[in-house]
Amino acid sequence: MLKKLAFLVVATLVTIQSVAAFSIDVPPQEQRCFVEMLDKDDNLHVSFQVGDGGNLDIDFWITNPSGELVEDARRSPSETFNHVALTKGRYEYCFSNAFSTVTDKTLSFNVIVVKAYVEDTSKSVNRSRWIAAYARTHKADPLANELRELAAGIEEIVNEQEYTIARERTHRNTAESTNWRVMWWSLFQSGLLFVVCAFQITYLKRFFEVKRVV
Template sequence: MLWAKVLIGVLAVLVQLAWTHTIDLFPSTEYCFFEDMHIGDEMTLTYQVSGGGHLDIDTRIKDPEGEMLYENLKKDTGTYDFVADKDGRYTYCFSNAFSMLSDKVLSFNVHGVLYLTDEEGLIPAERELRELANNVQLFKDEQNYLSMRERVHRNTTESTNARIKWWSIVQTGIILFICAFQIFFVKRQFEVRRSI
């Protein structure tokens, strides 16, 4: 029976690990999310802007009393870990309020560890499973971060290549025009003009 509980706990953690949230932040908007936490609970928020504008957003985390725990303004990526020191609802918000024109695509993960006391039946195997789940989550977050960075760099490279291609075409057109004009001009200089 105990192993069934452990197996269900591991499956729940793995399902949570597979879930990455992606939202579109429209111009002049802010999206807020909430987590109910108890004293001693740990939460980690990681986020990455993968498209739109200058790839920057504002991020804020507040405790249940509204005090600011974390603020990161006009950044494309961030990670924040904290341990709850109060019971209640913690708020984390992503804002694109400063942008008037561009939408942003944001991917983020929120994960945490709910601590149980030894009186609640935490056995060594469960402790090891929780530690393993935390390590897997850290690895997955790093992998998601690297995947998003690769996507951002690929988009930048494709944009740069397109600009180089069009600039080369424009330069070729200008050179052909100048050559044609020079041939026409030199040819006119050597034309024999008859006077009647």
């Protein structure tokens, strides 16, 4: 039983080809694009969160090997996309700040590529492909389904944590900026009050001075 469970855990994990987390800055009037090479039926998962800059929004899209738009979001603060590749080839996803003229946008995003199960009929099957074939053969196994659901749940938790961290960073930056402005405004008011008081004292002192006629 333990051996079978270990096989199923590994089979679930080997289907995830790559997991990557990034943080980038997108200057105004510019865009940042990235490329993933996918096979047919691979699942490209992209989630992003704008953490700083302007109205915390950005344009996003995914294009297939033919250059056709398959997913997009306009001026969005955060989104999650799951796209299943219909054809093998080069898939490009971009973050664009072209609509902004002065403000940089800082964002964090995750990319997960989940490989489709592929049965290898070759005699020289390596271990990872053998495990994938095993998982495919036992795809109706309730335990395998539970493991896949668990993996999806963990992925969702990670995305929520990253969203919370990005929002916390944004609120912290706003609070620090507000505190800084309040401090300087208070110092300005104190200085202005001191100048006004000095002027009033000097003026009143001159007003009550007795002028002698020589």
